[in-house]
Amino acid sequence: MLLMPVNQETASVRTTSNVTAAFNAVLRLGDPAMLIAGAAFAHWVRFGTPILQVEYVRLVVLTTVFALLVLSSKMYRSWRGRGLSAEVMHLGFRWSLVFIGVVLYATATQLTVELSRLWLGTWFAASLGGAVLLRFIIRGIAAWVRARGMDLRTAVIVGGNPDAQRIVDTMRQNPWMGIKLRGWFSTSADRCALETVKPMGRVDGLAEFVEKNHIDQVWIALPMREQGQIANVLRQLDHSTTDIKFLPDLFGLELLNHSVESIAGLPIINLRSSPLDGNARLIKAIEDKILASIILLLISPLLALIAIGIKLSDPGPVIFKQLRHGMGGKPIEVWKFRSMRMHKEEEGRITQATKGDPRIFPFGGFLRRTSLDELPQFINVLQGRMSIVGPRPHPLALNEQFKTLVDRYMQRHRVKPGITGWAQVNGFRGETDTVEKMAQRVRYDLYYLQNWSLWLDLRIVFMTVFKGFVGQNAY
Structure with missing residues (x-):
């Protein structure tokens, strides 16, 4: 492993x-x-x-x-x-x-x-x-x-105009807001330079700075007519899970759980933010803990039988552990019942399982076809790493491969990954050997993020019981 x-x-x-x-x-x-x-x-x-x-x-x-x-x-x-x-x-x-x-x-x-x-x-x-x-x-x-410097959010501003300066002054004069400005990036549409905040140069270096310094928020302060520059900023941040705030034009932009709030008397629009903040996050956590506890209690005899079956089928550990991206891009350890013979991959490369894959031993193939290999992930749910319902976590190397090929691919990581998801119950399980297949899976994942509700989660769980465990692409 x-x-x-x-x-x-x-x-x-x-x-x-x-x-x-x-x-x-x-x-x-x-x-x-x-x-x-x-x-x-x-x-x-x-x-x-x-x-x-x-x-x-x-x-x-x-x-x-x-x-x-x-x-x-x-x-x-x-x-x-x-x-x-x-x-x-x-x-x-x-x-x-x-x-x-x-x-x-x-x-x-x-x-x-x-x-x-x-x-x-x-x-x-x-x-x-x-x-x-x-x-x-x-x-x-x-x-x-x-x-005292605790519980702070770091932020940068893109663009310079009087409204942006007003935001800067408000943050500086009201430390209770808990937002620390790290600097501002200039554009060709600036009307003025921002005072009392460090200039960071042209906007071309925004994405690198955000990722290197783990910036929590990017504030876009550009005129409404500058849709090309706004879209450029969003493209730069396609692989980032930072929150993006804009004042105030939305036309032609791809949004994710957008909302409007008022700060310093100005309308601020969240272009991309997590769909599971506040009360929704609490409901989701309670749902996960209750369902995972009940399911683990019910399937514990099955878990023991599967473990015995793996030990009798092939030497090696019962559980396969692999790093994958969790919420916010944080690496998490995901557990599965081992279904392949022990082998090593080239560093930085993941070979997806294919039909007739010689690495899969017979009992492991049965586990994969029926999704029983994923049952240990209910323990990951209790650990707080995963949810029962959410976008399926992909290997790190697979994320690196597809994040530049599929639009808004990394936005999947705004919520905890799930054991099952909207894409899986709609037929997108198993191997994703083409960009088109992955794009379809991401499209369903983003639909889930846009439309999350407790009832949608329960619907997905219900659909998983009847159609989500097996599929023609599960091998």
């Missing part, structure tokens, strides 16, 4: 930081906690005791469940760079929706006869106040952390 070397410059890691994830987790847990604490506080104000009566407990539980649904959509995405006032207004709107729902439910079930209106009003005010206070505290801690 040969483990391929990793090109560190092409495997830059750009994922949500642990600090940011912790802040978001506190908010996700803190909001329902504020609902419960607010209800107890209001009960103490109205009745002199924080211990709720049975009918109040029932309503609080239902309200908390309803709030988890109402507050989930985009409430907990990264707020880096957005003002607190906008977040509080958004929170107040959704909090009001929750309590309007409470009033409608209480009226429909005639609970309003039994409930204290003073308690209900105090509950709304106290819980919302607690949620707002929690955000003040979290932002204060984040500002303290980022002012």
Whole structure:
């Protein structure tokens, strides 16, 4: 078994930081906690005791469940760079929706006869106040952390104009944003040079600088008429998973999970970003852990039988481990049941399995045709390296081969690789011996990134059970 070397410059890691994830987790847990604490506080104000009566407990539980649904959509995405006032207004709107729902439910079930209106009003005010206070505290801690050089995102700007200078000044004056500007690249369309930020020369050197320095964000500040230069910047970054922000023309550009946000009063458009940020990332993680645990429990006897079968068929290890690119281009170790006889590849080269491949022993061929060789990857899911559903991980050498041949090939690595995926259940399994086959697989992978939802994941899992394990190209 040969483990391929990793090109560190092409495997830059750009994922949500642990600090940011912790802040978001506190908010996700803190909001329902504020609902419960607010209800107890209001009960103490109205009745002199924080211990709720049975009918109040029932309503609080239902309200908390309803709030988890109402507050989930985009409430907990990264707020880096957005003002607190906008977040509080958004929170107040959704909090009001929750309590309007409470009033409608209480009226429909005639609970309003039994409930204290003073308690209900105090509950709304106290819980919302607690949620707002929690955000003040979290932002204060984040500002303290980022002012000391932790939890920072690095960024560069392409182009020079007054709006770009305004962004530069805003980042410099507000260190709580956690964005560190490393420099700016000039273009032929610049209207002015940017002050207080290091000039990095012409834009031709952008891609090399981004990869070498693991830059997290590239901000494009070019006139709307400069679509040729904008497209050139995007082409340079085709093999990078850095986030790209642009202000503000979208016409004719290839987008991936684009969205709009406002910073310093200017509209900023995310041209390419991960589809699994904030709440979506949490849902995906819970889905993976629950399904992987259940599946491993159910298939554990089968895993033992396969291991015995491999040992009896061919000498060598049961598990084959290989480095592949994970989310953000980070190398991960992917596990499979070994299906080939022990051999060595030339360094930097991967020979894909073909029909009648003499390296595959008979029992291994059965495992490959039925995809049973991939079952150990459920352990990779529990380890956090992979997801159950996502783009299939390719060997590092295969990525190097195809990333220059297939448009937006490396964008597949914006999410964790999967055991199964949209491409696989649509017939694109096994050998990809032509550019056309790989381009088709990538097209389905990008469709998955653009349209991800929990229901799409469950649909793919369902389709895999009935049509995804076997196929004419699986050998």
